[in-house]
Amino acid sequence: MPTVEITIHGPITHGHDYTEVRCPTCSATHSHLIRGDLDDDAVPVTLTCVNGHDVPLPAASELDPRELLFTVAMRAE
Numbered sequence: 001m002p003t004v005e006i007t008i009h010g011p012i013t014h015g016h017d018y019t020e021v022r023c024p025t026c027s028a029t030h031s032h033l034i035r036g037d038l039d040d041d042a043v044p045v046t047l048t049c050v051n052g053h054d055v056p057l058p059a060a061s062e063l064d065p066r067e068l069l070f071t072v073a074m075r076a077e
Ligand SMILES: [Zn+2]
Pocket: 023, 024, 025, 026, 027, 028, 049, 050, 051, 052, 053
């Protein structure tokens, strides 16, 4: 059960104009914590900001939460 929890330093950007993923509560764009399971895609991938608020990934973006999780997990190795 490789459940991972990885801190992403720096902003998460998406789209052609590199829009930053921003916390709707405190507007933080840095040090998000991403959690998920690399094997089980039934486990939702969640993102929280540096202050622990839930940060929804923009629905209209081409940013796939699982893809993001894998990218980050590979970078963290
Ligand atoms: Zn926040």
